[in-house]
Amino acid sequence: MEWAWLIPVFSFASALLIVVFGRSLPSKGAFLSILAIALGFAGFWVVLISWMGADTTTSGCFTSENTHLLTCDYERTWFNAGAVGDVGSVSINWGILIDPLTIAVLGLVTFVALMVQIYSLAYMKGDTRFGWYFAIHSLFAAAMLTLVLADNFLLLYVAWELVGICSYLLIGFWHERSSAREAAKKAFIVTRIGDVGLLVGILLIWREVGTFSMLDAFEAVRTGAMSEGVTTVAALLLFLGAMGKSAQMPFHVWLPDAMEGPTPVSALIHAATMVIAGVYLVARAFPLFEAYDADALMVVSVVGLVTAFVAATIALVATDLKRILAYSTISHLGLMMLSLGAFGVTAAVFHMMAHGFSKALLFLGAGSVLHSTEFQETGEMGGLRKVMPITAILFSIGALSLGGIPILAGFWSKDEILIAVNEHHNVAFIVLTLFTAMLSALYMGRAMFLVFFGPLKEQNEHAHESPLPMTLPMLLLGILALGFGLISFNWPGNYGGFGTFIYFLHPHEFHFEIWLGAVSIVLAVASFIAAYLFYVKRSISLDTVRSNFAGILNVVENKYYFDEVYQWTIDRVVLVLSRLIAFFDRAIVNDIIVNGPADVTRKFGIALRLHVTGHVYSYILAMAIGSVGLALFVWWRVA
């Protein structure tokens, strides 16, 4: 396990090699990137197996007082600022922290990244920047894995920003399109707003604890060295960063636009990995959030719930296939946050993984459809199951899984969330969560039926099934979306379900709330049937429903005017303020303080140089008069 740091290093090395030697390598170095992430995936298994074999006697391992999980921490000093041991000296470390949370996310990231990179081989074939694409993919994988493994906030922050810049580069990958450029900038700037909060939070913790180490921070909270106020504020600041990265309201606006990037990028970064960094951060820093009265967690759950609900309603009316999936991602990220807010770390991480596999599958399926039909609007599709059956089946598995149809992974993870919410929050929460889950099934059904069912349009008759490098990753993800729920049960032997692998303080065995499960099954199945009736049979007229809810629909279809509010704020507040500051800078700082003295000097110079006539006799005359004057002065003084 000490060698787990190699996992991101492989990908870093591959990114570097592709950038430097990519042109002269076969397939422009794509195989290096895939090899690196495959090694990373192998590394995940090594870590998992050695963690399972480890106990508190293993070097670096101990049972954390803060989570009661077997935690392994390997730390090296990076550099010391000031002499070691001096007051005010800071020692900056880098290290890896391995506990079940790390391992779970490690598995998710390496597996999905591996699948998406294989998929990209076919999807990006012939692109002019094929090598560059894989270089950033590798860099992203490296940064994301560093983020997951980091044992201190500083390293986490570095990786956090690195995944941000990779996201920016990949969203703007086709930067010839102005919409892609705009989307990339939007994504970067909006997440930066949250990142500032994260940085301030990290510095606040550092000020209180004196180190960046996460374990030390948790320890300080547990022993009470960090006061209630500071802890809550720090947790909320960290959550601000998480909100930006995980596209929580009101910072969710960048994620739908991020769909401008290539579809595999959306699958990897904007569905399965980078956007879960926020959820991961909250889960990682859970002792901070949970400390004292867990005030911060209340904020987390409310933000999560509102996000989940609002995004689900938008997903229901969006017409662009990728945007439907993007809003669905936002909604499910909200559910994960809600679950964390309800002390459901297990449920959140479980859902993170189930959703990651299912949503990556859905995006890859969408990519397969776009690749073959070159349409992105659901209105242009329909009946595609006749021409691309494998994609249709796999996409449906993903959709059913996210919609919460039993046996599929999404059902079990959603169920865990419902149980957590039910235990820790009031009735309003559980009702809204169930409603959101129902919406989730409805929009998933809508996407599935609109794209793959109904009559096939003439323009799509030439569409064909995607090649093997694209269908194989989808197939593997599909198997996981189908069967990942199995790991949540308590199997015979000493495995008591996912709740005994990842938990906070108390391991809990798998259990199933009959009434809750029944309600969610009924809602999910009913929603899919309703979607079928709406969009395939058309036996319920959409227009009647639309006219009945015209007012609400208008608001929802305009995405609750979030973009407009942002635009207004930027135009009327930010730009006005910026112009004021720019004026101050130009007029006061530049013209008066900087150019002012220069101007005065120059004007004096122009005036004074006039006495330099260049005539020798005038100088001599001046000298003579001066001498005589001086002589007279001395004579007068002496006499």
Next chain:
Amino acid sequence: MVDLVWFQLLSAILFVIGLYGVMARRSAVLIIMSIELMLNAVNINLIAAASHMEGTGKFSDFDGQLIAIFIITVAAAEVGLALAIILRMFKNRSTVNVDEINLMKW
């Protein structure tokens, strides 16, 4: 023996003639000649003072004469240098008129 004041008067007259020459002449060569005149006026003054005041304690050990010889030496070196400059000036600008030599002026 002629009084010291006559020597000083002669020295002052020569000095002022030299000064006038420096200010009024345009030719660099004439200016140098005028400077020489001024230097020699000073020399006369020094030697006269030295020979008249010997033994009064104000001058001793041929101080005045020594300084005069020193000035002659420096003047010779200075003329050599100045004439070299003037020659270069003439070669480059075909004139020794100092009014036209104003490259360094603004």
